[in-house]
Amino acid sequence: MHREPKDDVNEAETLTALVESARRGHAGAMDALYRRFAPVVHGVLLGYVQKADADDLGQDVFETALRRLGELREAAAFPGWLLSIARHAALDAKRRRAPLTGIGIEAPDAHATHEDRLDAQRSLAAIRALPEAYRETLVLRLVEGLSGPEIAQRTGLSPGSVRVNLHRGMGLLRTALSGNDTGASVR
């Protein structure tokens, strides 16, 4: 999938217009920003906290961001600014010992086999153990299902950085998972 540079320009213009419109209190623009960035915020949160908490915190992050939208100097910086709020919210939540929702076990897919659920939890744990840059890009790619270019657009990172993070993160993850199979740890 190749994107034209023109598409990136249009994307940036649209984002700027949406942010400006949301600043003026336009509910439709706020909703559009939420729909576009909710998976990315969720992915970042999931790198720190359990799914139920990530679902809940995601809305808090948007409430905070939309309330403080006036503080954002440049509309184009919205993705990085939003994810920064998400990271702070996740770290705050992580400092609390018990999960916010009170749910300790992550079992989102009731139809999955027991083995798949264990594999999923093990994989997610291994991803969470990776350095932040790799962790976030891998969660966005493998969990949220975003492609590399989409991750670049919605995080404000350059496509090259995203591709490097994916490549190196996946390498570390493969090692960690193979180590898990033999009882080793990623760290």
Place this chain on the structure above:
Amino acid sequence: MNGDERMRDRGDDYLWDRSGAIDPEVARLERLLGAYAHADLPRRRLRTASTQAQARPRRRWRIAFAAAAVLVLCAIGMRAWYQQRLQWDAGRPWQLVAQHGDVRIDGRRTDARAALATDGLLVTGADAIARLRAAGIGEIAIGQDSRLRLVETRTGRHRLQLQQGSLWARVWAPPGQLGVGVPGAEVLDLGCEFLLQVDADGNGSLAVRSGWVQVDNRRRDVLVPQGARVRLRADGDVGTPYDTGASASFVAALAAIDARDGDVDARGGEVRRLVAASRPQDAISLLSLLQAYPLLADGPLFGRMAQLLPQVPASRAAWNADRDAQLDAWRHALPYPRIKRWWTQWPDALPARNDKLEAWLRTSGSG
């Protein structure tokens, strides 16, 4: 070959954008972890700017309600304070709040706890000053070489007698609550601040700093507004009030008319000199003369009065038809606070500064 190209060569295209050959490990992780992805769950209503905007009217109502509640509480508190301020047990002594120099009550030197009881006599020596609470309605101060007796004190009526010396009073209460007797007359507060001075012979003056003061000598009442002064004589004669900024020639002409109880030629020299020296601020004097000595309207005084208050229609025909109506119309046009709105002089509820007070008491007899 750059990093991306090297990664592509190693088969990272699927990981990058799902193009190229499927990476089984990546595909397996996608399948396993997809269940953790963000689901568009029913959202809470975001408390955002737009929802805040919707909430704004409710918030405005809350603020308005809170402001109204605060105002009501303030009004209740003010009323309670005001009622409390006016209440005074009959005969309860007046507390001395400050003193300087030789101050005696009934011949005894005073201390910080001293109070002036009914029939008590407060005497001050040279350079002495005493400050007392005027029941609950205000404050008085007595200057040097003064003699003051508390004649009566109870809710709604407080009477003093200044036998000699100077007295400053600041009262915020309905008219007539505080009265000070001087030789031949009684000075009644109408919600005001004033300075009263009487010498050993019983002659003196009254200067009003705010509001109105009434001087009653049992023959007539003289109303003195803020910024005006009036002469008092031991025989009870009360002069015509004049603005404290009046020229010496105006004051001299006025004194000459007062000395003859207004029995002067309406077109004579005293009246012509008075009219020639009059300024707009002297309208109070001209009005008082016309009220006390209506025959003076036959001369230039009437025309000058009409000239000083041009906003009031005036004619000799109207004067002859209804003199009181013409006087009332002029009185209402004067630039002084209304007596009936005494509460607008609320700054009189505040205490005066010591240094100003001392200066006022020292100058009360001059001018």
